[in-house]
Amino acid sequence: MSSLAVSVRRLTTITEQTAQSVKAVFEGAYKGDHFTDIMIGSDPTLFGDLHMMCITSGLNTGQVYVAENEEKDIVGVAVWYGPEQGHPLDFTDGAHPILEPFMPKLKPEVQKWWTDVFVPESGRLLGSQFAPDARLAAWYLQDLATAPAYQRQGVARALINEVKKQAAADGRAITAQLATNETKVEIFKKLGFSEIGERVEFTGPAPEEKGFYIRACVMEPTSAPKTLD
Template identity: 25%
Template sequence: MTGGNKSLEGPLFRAMIRACLLAGRVYTAIVISTGAIAGLALWFPPGKALWQNDAQRNLGFNQFLESLSPKTKEWWINTYGSALAPFIKTALSPHTVESSWYLNCICVDPKYQRQGIATNLIKMVEQKVRCSHSVCYICMISSYLQAMTTSILALCTDTDVNVAVYKALHFQYKGEAPLPTPDNEYIDVHCFTKPGARV
């Protein structure tokens, strides 16, 4: 997503957080003894989406785009969204991103991984969705979670590590699709859903 430029990972993440603080819901897991952030989840409720308007994009995303190489910037503008959209639409049907809760990013500090933090950051919104009868759609930086009528949670991920994580969290594998990269290669995006109460 940064064209291999690791110095842009921080600006990208900060642009996500700022946009979510403006229009979404930020959930954190805090270490009580130190106040450190152990984990973070960025959610957007129905009707909201990451960088859907100038107010959000002006909080760092536009600056991030201008810092990218021309090739990676072109990929963001013309390839990334359009390549994923048909796949996401099919996976979400009959629901849509606009009618869903959307988790754009979830991460846990390596020092605190394997302690149930990510699981609980997901469960917090899963419980909220069950109470509000919304559909829940979750997406990581390189992952998307979708939901069907009988699936509160669903996701797509492009790493084998995350495939194993979501299998351990009892998500059901739903298939995969190729996503072109800025280097004209392809990565497999794997999809999962998690059955829940009918919504």
């Protein structure tokens, strides 16, 4: 498919209308996603809460960008943490304020998995895969979603290129962790990322169910993109 004409802008606040548009993008992009299903304990009513938690965190301590088509409909969303911006899992005292509104809505066994497995292990991986100093010197892509009708039309690339220009100006790398499958890894490779380290396996709250794995990816400092194709 050819690239879509989109404009990218940063959100610093969010209205209820924009929040609903952002939720719709995430719901479409991650419908049927195994990792997301594990994160919400297979409770579809929590889908919007999970992704709005990421958006709220990005607005508070990171950066949120949206891609809009010519009609100004939001068709893509990216949540970033710039160099030296604190990631929610960077807290060393065990406190994760961004999780507080979301966690009580989960089933008790899923809450326990979040607090005992996913949060501490993800925090450990942020340090071991990128090394704290290296990660804090780079841009970190926390979340990326494109509405299904606009996928494979350059929307994700436009959202990445918006930050790539800023990273290139300072010689910064761009990093990401993918809780994912091989298809998503290949997409990120096409966007310019390379895998680093080994993939790390996770089990879900129910040990007998299929788990997931995390891959670390990096885009080394490069020149600013000239086009969005």
